[in-house]
Amino acid sequence: MSRPLGLLADVVPFSWVDGPGNRCAVFLQGCNLDCLACHNPHTMPRQTARAREVTVEELLDEVRPLAPYLSGVTVSGGEATLQAEFVAAWFAALRDDPATARLTRFIDSNGCADSATWDLLLPLTDGVMLDLKALDVETHEALTHRSNAPVLMSLRRLVHERKLAEVRLLVVPGYNDDEDTLRDTGEYLADNAPGVPVRVIGFRAHGVRAAARQIHEPTAEERASYGEWVGAAVGRQLVTLV
Numbered sequence: 001m002s003r004p005l006g007l008l009a010d011v012v013p014f015s016w017v018d019g020p021g022n023r024c025a026v027f028l029q030g031c032n033l034d035c036l037a038c039h040n041p042h043t044m045p046r047q048t049a050r051a052r053e054v055t056v057e058e059l060l061d062e063v064r065p066l067a068p069y070l071s072g073v074t075v076s077g078g079e080a081t082l083q084a085e086f087v088a089a090w091f092a093a094l095r096d097d098p099a100t101a102r103l104t105r106f107i108d109s110n111g112c113a114d115s116a117t118w119d120l121l122l123p124l125t126d127g128v129m130l131d132l133k134a135l136d137v138e139t140h141e142a143l144t145h146r147s148n149a150p151v152l153m154s155l156r157r158l159v160h161e162r163k164l165a166e167v168r169l170l171v172v173p174g175y176n177d178d179e180d181t182l183r184d185t186g187e188y189l190a191d192n193a194p195g196v197p198v199r200v201i202g203f204r205a206h207g208v209r210a211a212a213r214q215i216h217e218p219t220a221e222e223r224a225s226y227g228e229w230v231g232a233a234v235g236r237q238l239v240t241l242v
């Protein structure tokens with residue numbers, strides 16, 4: 001049986017910011033959101049001359065020599081779950097290869113996958129880092145051009161299956177940075193994802209498209225307030241501020 005091909009935007013052999021420990025981060029090409037504050041806009045289109053097509057075996061060959069120095073691998077994007085068949089086949093190959101079997105397998109996702117996609121991926125996945133762009137549906141649509149309904153469904157499913165490793169909140173001034181919004185978001189997470197770490201990320205203009213370059217970059221004091229407001233409900237020890 002032929003294995004699916006993956007379309008890659010980039011591979012970072014060693015990363016300390018894409019999940020626990022030292023990880024090989026694989027960025028897949030193509031996304032199903034159109035985020036105003038996207039820092040990797042080149043990964044959004046599915047068709048682009050910059051992308052690289054690989055087989056499962058080729059990507060396994062790239063990771064095998066790195067394995068002694070890694071905690072695990074993370075697939076990111078773009079949106080990794082759009083290439084779920086490739087990710088599942090690659091994760092299964094990593095699990096079955098003696099050189100890579102001990103590596104943990106994580107997904108960094110915007111949460112727009114449906115339940116059939118999670119059915120395929122979760123048995124092969126150790127953890128998911130999930131973006132919650134906004135709890136309020138209108139704000140989510142303003143920031144991403146899509147509803148957050150599938151994201152909230154994914155969050156509940158991942159909690160139920162004990163696979164939600166982290167929730168990531170990108171705080172964009174003028175959209176989701178006010179105290180009430182962040183306290184409400186913290187309370188929602190405390191109720192629906194208790195004990196799950198939360199990474200609160202202040203907007204930065206570096207790398208974003210022209211339409212987002214006028215957005216205010218929060219000061220250190222403003223970022224600290226974001227962490228305080230979210231942490232008041234979820235527990236400050238669970239919040240990482242970036």
Ligand code: SF4
Nearest residue numbers: 031033035038078110
């Ligand atoms: S989900 Fe991520 S990659 Fe996709 S548009 Fe949004 S920020 Fe960019």
